[in-house]
Amino acid sequence: MATLHSAPRFTLIDGLKGTLSTALGDHLVDAHEEHGELLLHVKRDSIEDVLRILRDDHAYQQLMEIAGADYPSRAERFEIVYMLLSLTTNSRIMVKCRASEDTPVPTVTTLWPNAGWLEREVFDMYGVLFAGNTDLRRILTDYGFEGHPFRKDFPLTGYTELRYSEDEKRVVYEPVELAQDLRQFDFMSPWEGADYVLPGDEKADMPPVDDPKVTEKPSDTGAGAKTDKHAADKVSAGAPAEKDGGEAIDPPEPTEDRAARPKRKGKTTDTAKATETKKKKAPAKRKPAARKKDDT
Template sequence: MTAIAIQPEKLRDLVAAALGDHARSVTVALGEVTVEVAAAHYLQAMSVLKDHADCRFEQLIDLCGVDYSTYAEVGRDGLRYAVVSHLLSVSLNQRVRVRVFCPDDDFPVVVSVSDLWASANWFEREAFDLFGIVFDGHNDLRRILTDYGFIGHPFRKDFPLSGHVEMRYDAEQRRVVYQPVSIEPREVTPRIIREEKYGGLH
């Protein structure tokens, strides 16, 4: 029998009480509870969320990196990189979002939670690959989506849309070769039709 989900405000209060000083904030928006923790308390907070009787988030269902450098509320004034996780409690029928900012923009690092939830393994590898976030304690941190020789992290906001290199098959060498991108970067702005009666619309 499935447990009845509690109200978000009640869950917020339970989570805040369980985490205590480990949480920077516990908020409700659009019916969802979001916990923000400092990087120094991230592993302890996640352990509490997994094991505490009022939380019991047995499953990590998602984990991703975020580059906040172009977000209006953060921009260049705040920390740039964050790791956002979504946790699910099957036994208590509740879920929560957890966000932790990496304290150093030049070398973003947070501790791995793959020892708490095995599902974090590939999620953390993806965030490492696409954002360059290092997960301290991960036992196999390597690229998972891009090629072995790939340069950079393609989900960072400053990564060029065309990339840095292009690949092609070289028939003489009988192998794939990499070379600098030959396409000039440009921004295409679509033409806007301003005719009052375009397409019969009035």
């Protein structure tokens, strides 16, 4: 039996860009479609008002995720991404705003309680501050952790490492010491043109040889009719190994005396009978003794 749902399986975003752009008005910086989804870039100070409009007036009831991205070359290096879901229309949109290390983003915990955990994660990984969040603590890293791991300028190995010390019987923090330096991989395809000389390509830039060595006649290479005439000759003819290998040599004498065995009787076809074990006869069943009648 087919089940009918009020929400469609998917929603086309045709016309959605114009509708939401009109509703957001001056809060909107840019709106465009990418990979079949609508992306809205809004002003940082208006993020709470924008999300409230989308929740109350356009049925985007759920805040699914808050993510971050780091672009160190920008003046406002961080990009905060809010992912919304409409259960009514089965539509997803993304709302973005930018921030720097010193410009806090207004909290949206006033709209969705789960935003508190999501904002803590972005703060822990990127260092973005959220004004109005009363519990802005680290959530993924350890106590006393320094730095923010998802920043592009954070080293892959971190600054400290922890281990359990058998001497002190506790976990200790130490500076990172690598037995081998990190290998740098360049995944640029050589067909697209690398900025360096690939191994083996240094030979391509060498100047041509002024006086190359060539073979002008077959005698210079050792080939020719004279060589072909002796091609079938056996090179190893007359070698000591061939002289000794063709002679028959008698086997050596036995090193110990062994008594002669008596000749076996019978044929080889009787071997199976000689090796088979004899089957034992089953004992005869005893008849039960006749019971005597008691004299009464």
